[in-house]
Amino acid sequence: MRYKVLLRETGIILLLVLTFCLVYTKVLCAEASEKISRIIKKVEIKGNQRISTAAIKSSIRVKEGDTYDPQIVSQDVDAIWSMGFFDNIEVELEEIPGGLKLIFAVTERTVIDEIQFDGNEKIKTKKLKKQIEIKEGDYLKHYLLKLDEDKIREFYIKKCFPRVQVQAESKIADGRSIVVFHIDEGPKIRIAKIKFEGNTGFKRKKLLKQMEIRRKRFPTFIFPGRFDKKTFESDINKLKEFYMNNGWLDVEIGWEIAYKNHNKMYIIIHIKEGERYYVENVKIExxxxxxxxxxxxxxxxxxxxxxxxDAVDKDTYQIRLAYGEQGYIGARVEERHTFSSEGTKVNVFFTIDEKDRHYIEKIKILGNDKTRDNVIRRQLTFYPGEKLDTEKIRDSQRRLTNTGYFDMESGVPAGINFEPGSEANKQNILVEVKEGRTGMLRFGGGYGANVGAFGDISYTDRNFDVTDLPKSWNDFLEGNAFRGAGEVLTLRFSPGFQRTEILASLTNPAVFDSPYSAGLSLFSYLRWYREYQQQSSGSRVSLGREIQRDFFVRVSPEFSVINIKRQDEKEDTPQDVLDVAGSHLKAGITLSALINRTDNIYAPMRGYEGDSSLEFAGMDVDIVKYKIQTTRYHPLFDVPKWGKHVFMYGGTFGVVESTSGEDVPIFERFFAGGYGSLRGFDYRGVAPVDEKTEDQIGGNLLMLMNAEYIVPLYKDIIRAAFFIDSGKADRGISDINFDRFRVSMGVGLRLSIPFLGRSTISIDYGIPVMKEAADEVEAFSFNFGGGGSY
Incomplete structure (x- = not known):
């Protein structure tokens, strides 16, 4: 019985095992069949016309024979989309014998056959096409159409069409794809007047200066009277800030706009100033x-x-500045102000946490691969061991920039930063410079109203080193020789129709890193005047010292040979020329003083500069000559996106006397007129004249006064100038008065083109307002490329 039970149970187990094996085999066969059916047997691209199938397939990963993976296919769709040629991409799967056929069905973007403008009557189609991004032959991208709508709209607003409406449309006509920009220009509107109402605290002119929007006035290319809503809203905020910064904290500003003849806009700005707030107490803790x-x-x-x-932040800064100058660079200043319960009064509190005074431990020079450390250090006005003075830091940075040794185009040719020293109250100063091109080899020329046309073959290096000899020819060619000592080398040959100059000069501005300077120059000038020809050749030695910051004195012995020759073609030669015809030896010494406290020696906008000299000469030329020239610069205001308006004024005074009892030679006398003197008059066109020949023969006295208002037209590259010149050249000291004063006024243009280096093209048009009968006038004066007026 027991065997029967065992046999029956064994049969059941065998039956179950057999059943399991049959089921498992069927599952494996099903999985194998399904796996075979998921193999991609073919990849097909459908719907492409311009873009080749090979180009599309090269962008995808899936290949024939791969197992179908939805994630990889999705990534391939993204890859095809990123090609930028399609508006739609769909994926289709078809079962084929042995696997699947994968189809990428693409819809190509339309290619623009033509771009049209509809409704543009005031602005030509040619100009509008330059403003848009899309071009004929490009694929149509609807987001670019929206961007181009905005660009056309902005262009119209700049042209004083503030109501312009622009709508882009794409359509198919006769099988061609056409993009049409429908434009409703609206009227051309200019701002005729901006009026303020309710302003008692400030005059209209003062408020207008806070605004960027201007009414139409001459010259219209600068003041077109354009209305821009965004700019106007910004101006309203500026007006509100201006009032609040001046104490009217409750000011309210509204506006209304009226039109006349559909093209003249009148803006009325309503101001409700409220009461002005005053300071009741100022407490410092x-x-x-x-x-x-x-x-x-x-x-x-x-x-x-x-x-x-706005004075809250400025005063906080001034307190921190005062502490910074005493070495407390970590000083913290917190401000709070409260309003008084009695009227419009404010109590102001400044709380100071002085921290510790910092001292300079080390000065590290970085970035100078050519300029010597000592050349940089001698421009610094601070030293290791002394207290850290932030004012000296700023002044040293200015001095380094003005040397011209470093890369002016980098924006920050010389930067000064701090790093912690070995102790908590010590700082290391990091002076970081960017080497620039200091040597300039020039083959060119220029034109000056005072010197005519001239050629120029010259080499100038402001960071020369006469002892740094090249180790190889490549060392010289790559600029790795004769560099880094801060010496100034000038070699020039400049032939011209009215003046020829040969000059070789070398100056060391800090001999042995001392405040003393020394220089030597050899020169030869040949100058043709109307009455005579003058040739001067000689040498000059210069010894100087920096007495205090930016103030230099020099003594310059000089020896020269001066040859005067009358012009052959001139029949009536002034007696003053005949008296000095021939050769003259001149030995002299000049004492001079120079100060420059401008913010930038190349394009000053703030500060002052002055140059004075006293010359004693003997041998064949016995004279004493004194001359002083000064100029001051004031920035008036800064117009956003345009630049700073600068007012500059100055004067020149000169007097020369003979020490031998004879007349001062004509070649040592003063003349006025021309570029840099009295514009509107010819070069040397203002001076006493010979009674017989009526030629200008010069005087012993020179008096000049100049004023100029510089207006930026495009940053610092293009500037307009409005000037008034006055002065005279007269016979002697007894004529120090305003008798026979000449006055001229006019306008000019200044072009500072970056690739010309520091050269500026100056064009001036001057009109004499007060003149003498014998004066020679010249309306235009033009100067490019330098050229002295020797």
């Missing part, structure tokens, strides 16, 4: 280095005075 009264003197906010909102 935490000060130990300074007294409260000393710090209050540096503040713009004064007790009893108006509360200037």
């Amino acid at each position: 935490g000060e130990n280095l300074f007294t409260e009264e000393e710090l209050k003197e540096k503040l713009k906010l004064k007790e009893g005075g108006p509360f200037f909102l």
Whole structure:
């Protein structure tokens, strides 16, 4: 019985095992069949006409024989889409014997056959096509159409069409794809007047200066009277900030716009000023280095005075600046102000955490692969061991920039930063410079109203080193020789129709890193005047010293030979020329002083400069000559996107006397007129004249006064100038008065083109307002490429 049960159970187990094997075999066969059916047997591209099938297949990963993977196919769709040629991509799967056929069905983007403009009556189609991004032959991209709508709209607004409407449309006509920009130009509107109402605190002119929008006035290419809504809204915010910064904290500003004849816009700005807030008390806490009264003197906010909102940050900065100059560079200054319960009054509190005074531990020079360390260090006004003075830091950075040794085009040719020293109260100063091209080999020329046309073959290097000899020919060609000592080398041959110049000069501005300078120059000038020809050849030695920051004195012995020859073709030669015809030896010494406190020696906008000299000469030329020239620069205001308006004024005074009892030779006298003197008059066209020949023969006295207003037209590259020149050249000291003063006024243009280096093209048109009968006038004066007026 037991065997029967065992046999029956064994049969059941065998039956179950057999059944399981049959099922498992069937599953494996099904999986194998399904796997075979998921193999991609063929990849097909459908719908492409311009883009080749090979180009599309090269962008995808899936290949015939691969197992179908939806994730990889999705990535391939993205890859085809990124080609930028299609508007739609669909994936289709078809079962074929042995596997699948994968189909990428693409819809190509339309190619633009033609671009049209509809409704543009005031602006030509040619100009509009230059503004848009899409071009004929490009694939149509609808997002670019929207961008181009905005560009056309902005262009019209710049042309004073503020109501312009632009709508882009794409269509198919006669089998061609056409994009049409429908334009409703609207009227051309210019701002005729901007009026303010309710302004009692400030005059209209003052408020207009805060705004970028201007009414139409001459010259219209600068002031077209264009209205831009975004700019106008920004101007309203600026007006509000201006009032708040001057104490009217509750100011409210609204506006209304009216039109006349559909093309003249009148803007009325309503101002509700409210009451002005005043400072009741100014309290300073935490000060130990300074007294409260000393710090209050540096503040713009004064007790009893108006509360200037912008002065809060400025006064905080001034306190930090005062501490920075004493080495407390970590000083923290916090400001808070509260309003008084009694009227429109404000209480201002400054809390100071002085921290520790910092000292200079080391000065590290970085970035100077050619300029010597000592050349950089001698421009620094601070030294290791002394307290860290932020004012000296700023001044040293300015001095380094003005040397011209470093890359002016980089924006920051010389930067000064700090790093922690070995102790908590010590700082290392990092002076980082960017080497620039200091040597310039020039083959060219120029034109000057005073010197005519001239050629120029010259080499100038402001960072020369006469001892740095080249080790190889490549060393010389690559600029790795004769560099880095801060010496100034000038070699020039400049032939011209009115003046020829030969010059060789070498100057060391800091001999042995001392405040003393030394220089030597050899020169030969040949100058043709109307009455005579003058040739001067000689040498000059210069010894100088920097007395204080940016103030130099020099003594310059000179020896020269001067040859005067009358013009052969001139029959009536002034007696003053005949008296000096021939050769003259001149030995002299000149004492000079030079100061330059401008923000930039190449394009000054702030500060002043002056140059004076006293010359004593003997041998054949016995004279004493004194001359002084000064100029001051004031930035008036800065117009956004245009630049700074600068007012400059100055004068020149010169007097020469003979020490031998004879007349001063004509070649040592003063003349006025021409570029750099009295514009509107000819070069040397203002001076005493010979009674017989009526030729200009010069005088012993020179007096000039000049004023110029510089207006930026395009940054610092194109500038307009409005000038008034006045002065005279007269017979002697007894004529120091305003008798026979000449006056001229006019306009000019200044072009500073980057690839011309520091050269500026100057064009001036001057009109004499006061003149003498014998004066020679010349309306235009043009100067490019330099050229002295020797």
